[in-house]
Amino acid sequence: MSLDTIPRSAYNEDHEAFRQSVRQFLLKEVAPYAKQWQENGIVPKSIWPKAGEIGMLCPTAPVEYGG
DSSP states (O other), rough: OOOSOOOOOOOOHHHHHHHHHHHHHHHIIIITTTHHHHHHTTTOTHHHHHHHHHHOOSSSGGGTTTO
């Protein structure tokens, strides 16, 4: 069973859009390299700015603090 089939009454369209953005990011930027990163025991620093660009990091931080 996929979690995508569970009704989500607590979330609105913004939440679903964010979930979709995160899913796309992970499929494109993380999934192809995850096995190698795990074998190496490190995630490259370059992934973090990319995650930040789409709002994955500190999404609840106020804008004046970089959120």
